[in-house]
Amino acid sequence: MAAPLNYRHLYYFWVVAKEGGIARAAERLEMAIQTVSAQVRALEQSLGYAxxxxxxxxLALTEAGQAALTYADQIFQLGEELPEAVRDAATGQALRLRVGMSDGLPKLVVRQLLHPVVETxxxxxxxxxxFDRLLADLALHRLDAVLSDRAAPANPNLRLYSHKLGEAPLAWFAPASLFAKRRPGKFPACLATLPLLLPTGHTAVRPRIDQWLxxxxxxxxxxxxxxxxxxxxxxxLSGMGAFPASSWSQAELVADPRLVLLGETPQLVEAFYLISAERRIHHPLVQRLLGEP
Known part of the structure; x- marks a missing residue:
């Protein structure tokens, strides 16, 4: 049986890796350089690799060092969260969900997706x-799940699993003031006569909008x-131009007297995903988002 990992040695290694050198790590730790160096050598000897x-x-990390740093990041991130988790459990507030939201995801859709958790x-x-930074945080277990408009890309270094929550066609709206002023005509031809507001290319739906236009x-x-x-x-809403929105947001937008529904484009579909770091979901709130019993 392999000897148990010495977490003190691992911590010193982690600080050296973060600081980029033993001298800076020793200064941060308020320890002698020789002591820190000896602790790192002891870890290398126990693992069998430089x-x-x-x-x-x-100093630069070897490939083995990169692998060790990935695990050390997860270990010490969880360690930082331990006091809060213990406090939540002791006070009856243990049930919580840390969710990342891709910055291009419609906020009204996010609220709808998270409603099963909110009502608990x-x-x-x-x-x-x-998106990429959220996936990195998810892989390091800083998040329980990520909501996005796209599935996680294939990456042998990240074990991530995408679960499709649903999809919705886009609807197009115009400010009532702009519509009354221009009387743009029938949809979709009217879009050529109105200024448009669009999501940037970092969203999954933008290329599909461009192709459809x-x-x-x-x-x-x-x-x-x-x-x-x-x-x-x-x-x-301020009157700058017409814009697309998910039909999941349509009821709320249609009810706003400042907007006019121009039309719907069923051929333009926006998909929504929940991405997890585990194939079999154990977190009860993530299970709830997926509609699992």
Whole structure:
């Protein structure tokens, strides 16, 4: 049987890797350089592989060191979360969900997707960021799940699993003031006579919108592009231009007297995914989002 891992040695290695050298790590740890160096050598001896190699005056990680750092990141991230988890369990607030939201995901859709968790009264921690950064946080178990408009790409270094939550066609809206002023005519031809607000190319649906406009022979003036869907809708409501929105948001937008529904495009479909770091879901709130009993 292999000797148990010495987590003190692993911690010193982790600090050296983060600081880029033993001297800086020793300064951060307020320890002698020789002591830190000895602890790292002890870890290398126990694992049987060199974790660092010289890189000028600094140190660089070997391939084995990169692998060790990946696990160390997860271990010490979980360690930082331990006091809060214990406190939540002791106070009866253990049920919580840390969910990442891709920055291009429509906010009204996010609210609908998360409703099964909201109605439980559990603690919900939402974090919005770029898709790739969210996947990295998920792989490091800093998040329980990620909501996105696309599935996770194939990556042998990240074990991630995509679960399709549903899909919805796009509907097109125009500010009532702009519509009354221009009287643009029938949909979809009217889009060529109105300024358009569109999501930026970082969203999964934007290329499909561009292709659809091309097929319809429409060359509208694009008045604005937005990474944030809520900001896009806000500028649309202000009168800047017409814009697309998921039909899952349609009821709320149709009820707004400042907007006019121009039409729907069933051929333009936006998909929504939940991405997890485990194939078999154990978190009860993630199971609830997936509709599992």
């Amino acid at each position: 974790l660092f190699k010289p890189a000028g005056r600094a 009264g559990a603690r919900l921690l939402c974090h919005e960021d770029e 091309e097929r319809e022979g429409l060359r509208p003036r694009i008045a604005g592009e937005f990474e944030d869907s809520a900001l896009l809708a806000a500028f649309g």
